Amino acid sequence: MNIGAALKTRRGRIILLVVVLATVLLCGVGVFGGEELPVISLAAEDIPLPFSVPVFGNHIPNTLPSTWLTMIILILIALAYNRSLRKDGPPSRIRIAVEALAEVMLDFMENAVGEKARLFFPLVATFFLFIAVSNWCGILPGFGSVGVYAVHHGAPAEHVDDEHAEEVASTEHEEEGGHENLALVPFFRSANAHLSTTLALALISVAAAQYFGFRALGISYLDKYFNFRASSPKPDPATQKGLEGIISKMARGMEILINGIVGLLEIILEALKVLPFSFRLFGNIFAGEVLLFVVSYLFAFVFPLIFLGLELFVGLIQGLIFAMLTLVFFSIATTSHHGEEH
């Protein structure tokens, strides 16, 4: 849109004025128009089910349907691609699109880790696609807004002592107009806004790094964690006698001790990797959900658009960061201590 050219004609100026006024009016109409701020719960809410399912019982967390939705989207695209592969003639649009995306991802990974990229590609690309698609699904209409009224496990009255429970329940009854302890439980909540999902992804990533490490280096991969060898040569009793011999033995012992401690640190580091991995993804996506909730509550029109755009960007970047980090860990795990690559 060329605003400069539009301002030159009378008609253009009028249209621009109307658009600006309409936007301002829409913003004004929606301000504080929301009746009830949805309950923001850190944990995923439980959707009550009329029947019982194994593992979960008669309720499922509302991030589970979103995870299934993401899986269905990805599986359908994969099936469509698979079908287009078997067709003769010029490649179909879906085939070109999928191959272009895969090529961009592979190119990106080859730039990062070189030839090993092809070995890691299936897992890392799946991480990226799953996280990006599920984050983008999270801003679809209906996520966080369509649901049922049910007992909300995150509601504050749940944690009140028995003595005060009755009192609190009665005040809530008055305030919320009959929804005693009830809150809107949305059917869908962004899959990564559930710590269990991100924790599972992080655990898979760290476990796969160990697998690739063993695959590339064999049993010597364990040297990284249990290293009780010294790099200095063993003192020769013939040349180093007396105090000199004792000092060189002590130095060697010290080195072995330090190597052991470093190995212990490596184990702690490996275990700690899971936390930043899962917390970052969860934190970013959950914060995005809360931001969208609050902005949509305050301004019904126009303003949420800006934040929806921001969430699209954040969703992609988080997927990229997770995939890149996984790739880097895989690459480190398959590189031996002496810098020699396998």
Place this chain on the structure above:
Amino acid sequence: MKTPNSSKWSDVAWVLTMGAQGGLMIALPVLIGLGIGFFLDKQFGTVPWISLVLTLIGAILGPIVLYRWVTSSVAPQAESRIKNKKRDEEMPE
């Protein structure tokens, strides 16, 4: 096939990733120490001693682990990236 544009974006993503991971590596041990400490304090009724000790341990462990991570993983990777880039620039395909 390596294109200069994707190489640039790969560098941007790499730096972003390392920053994101490193930042949390300092912060999380402190918070986790505080969380576990507070839980234990509540169990044993010793507020605030265990929290204090575990937070301190977290605060010490965070930078040590970050230093180990940077020296053992990030620095060699950065070096090899720079080396690869120089080699690509010298010998264009």
